[in-house]
Amino acid sequence: MLTNWAHVHLLVNHIPVLGTVFGLALLAIVMKGNREDGKKTALGTFVVVALVAILTYLTGEPAEEVVEHLPGISEDIIETHEEFAIVSLVAVEVLGLVSLVGLFLSRKSARIPPRLVTICLALSLAAVATLAWTAHLGGQIRHPEIRSGFVGPTDND
Numbered sequence: 488m489l490t491n492w493a494h495v496h497l498l499v500n501h502i503p504v505l506g507t508v509f510g511l512a513l514l515a516i517v518m519k520g521n522r523e524d525g526k527k528t529a530l531g532t533f534v535v536v537a538l539v540a541i542l543t544y545l546t547g548e549p550a551e552e553v554v555e556h557l558p559g560i561s562e563d564i565i566e567t568h569e570e571f572a573i574v575s576l577v578a579v580e581v582l583g584l585v586s587l588v589g590l591f592l593s594r595k596s597a598r599i600p601p602r603l604v605t606i607c608l609a610l611s612l613a614a615v616a617t618l619a620w621t622a623h624l625g626g627q628i629r630h631p632e633i634r635s636g637f638v639g640p641t642d643n644d
Contacts, residue, residue, distance in 0.1 A: 492549030506536035530586035537583020568624040
């Protein structure tokens with residue numbers, strides 16, 4: 488049962504990160520073997536990820552309202568996470584749009600233009616990097632143990 492927007496955000500935010508990594512790995516593998524069906528699957532994955540990324544972004548603000556007043560929550564970390572979230576959203580949406588164009592072009596010919604596949608590979612690398620950093624920042628909101636400067640308990644405590 489979903490209890491609040493923070494819960495929804497936590498459920499959906501993993502899909503763009505893992506989906507983009509999956510699509511990138513698949514695209515890299517099938518480019519080597521020049522498999523058109525695999526390329527189409529990878530680009531289709533990027534389109535789906537772009538749609539889920541919108542949902543993820545839209546659940547961020549309501550999730551913030553749920554957690555911002557909890558003890559140990561840093562408003563600065565939330566704001567930094569928000570700033571990088573928009574960068575990630577733009578990166579993923581551009582990737583999704585270019586992938587959609589590639590899939591559309593492959594309807595007329597059985598092949599996705601090779602240059603467009605290479606562009607999708609580069610865009611997916613950028614998207615993975617921004618998503619990974621955004622996810623790391625998001626994790627810091629509720630996990631102080633991954634924040635820089637964290638000092639854990641000693642054995643004497």
